[in-house]
Amino acid sequence: MQTKKMVILSLLLGAGVALYLLEASYIPSLPIPGAKLGLANIITLILIIFYGWRDCILNVVARTIIGSLITGTFLTPAFIFSFTGALVSTLIMILVYARLFGKFSLVGVSICGAVSHNLVQLMLAVLLLNHWGILMEMPFLIIIAIFTGTFNGMGANYLIRKMLSLPKQVLEISVGDDKVLV
Amino acid sequence: MDFGSLTKYDKGLICLLVLFALFSFWGTFYLANSFGKPGEIVVSLNGQVFGRYSLQGKSTLKVEGEQGESEIEIHDGRVRMVSSPCLQKTCIKSGWISKPGSSIVCAPNRLVIKIIGEGKKNSPDAVSQ
Numbered sequence: 258m259q260t261k262k263m264v265i266l267s268l269l270l271g272a273g274v275a276l277y278l279l280e281a282s283y284i285p286s287l288p289i290p291g292a293k294l295g296l297a298n299i300i301t302l303i304l305i306i307f308y309g310w311r312d313c314i315l316n317v318v319a320r321t322i323i324g325s326l327i328t329g330t331f332l333t334p335a336f337i338f339s340f341t342g343a344l345v346s347t348l349i350m351i352l353v354y355a356r357l358f359g360k361f362s363l364v365g366v367s368i369c370g371a372v373s374h375n376l377v378q379l380m381l382a383v384l385l386l387n388h389w390g391i392l393m394e395m396p397f398l399i400i401i402a403i404f405t406g407t408f409n410g411m412g413a414n415y416l417i418r419k420m421l422s423l424p425k426q427v428l429e430i431s432v433g434d435d436k437v438l439v
Numbered sequence: 440m441d442f443g444s445l446t447k448y449d450k451g452l453i454c455l456l457v458l459f460a461l462f463s464f465w466g467t468f469y470l471a472n473s474f475g476k477p478g479e480i481v482v483s484l485n486g487q488v489f490g491r492y493s494l495q496g497k498s499t500l501k502v503e504g505e506q507g508e509s510e511i512e513i514h515d516g517r518v519r520m521v522s523s524p525c526l527q528k529t530c531i532k533s534g535w536i537s538k539p540g541s542s543i544v545c546a547p548n549r550l551v552i553k554i555i556g557e558g559k560k561n562s563p564d565a566v567s568q
Contacts, residue, residue, distance in 0.1 A: 344459055357448075361446060361449055361452070362446050362449055362450055364445055365445070365448060365449035365452055368452060368453065369452070391530070392463075393467045395462035395463045395464075396461065396463050397455055397460075399460040399463070400457070400460050402456075403457070
């Protein structure tokens, strides 16, 4: 892998971990316990657009593992929910972006990712904790996911617009060479 | 590349998700209240067991008490006193009961209807008003 690309990807990984840690600080950003803004998904979206899906998945997996190592939740049940949710939601975002982008805007992709992330975590929680009562959270999680997904999508939109208006030399550095999907 | 604002498919997706959320909201309440085996009632006359009847389905029961004949109606897990020869009709005014442990008493007629068994799960033990 080229050095330039590795540096950029590392920076994006660092940004993702920083955003993840920001939201893990137990300051509730949303009224429902356990609901986060998921700002790290903005990084995921940018990776999907400017880099290939392989880099994106690598980034998401690394971000979740490193983030959980730092917050001390590695291999706890919460980590399992978080990791699987992140992985599945990333895969779904990649699929939606690759196949259906013409119809869905970036916000749509982001909403798909957010909703699937929450639902996967919910179903895993029901399975692992063996208590159907957890399902009662589903409607709230879906509604919240719509809002956070929209917010993240708009954030990614704004970021991309700013990135594209950078001077050309800087842009060549930051935009990936193997734009497999776009 | 223009990533633009919401397309109409986006809005459709959001509407679909909202509908799904509302549906699951209703669904979880419905499911939570419909689990559990239907209980039984024990009807006692003058302190002695007159009979046990299942709360499933629909049926009516006529019991001859101290003062006269009382009619009891069972309907899908609930039971009530329909008619009674007592003066105050408190037993009829109690309306439907469905929770295990609750009972309807007609003192003048010496009649007690008590619900036993598991009944519905996940319903509150008591509601203050």
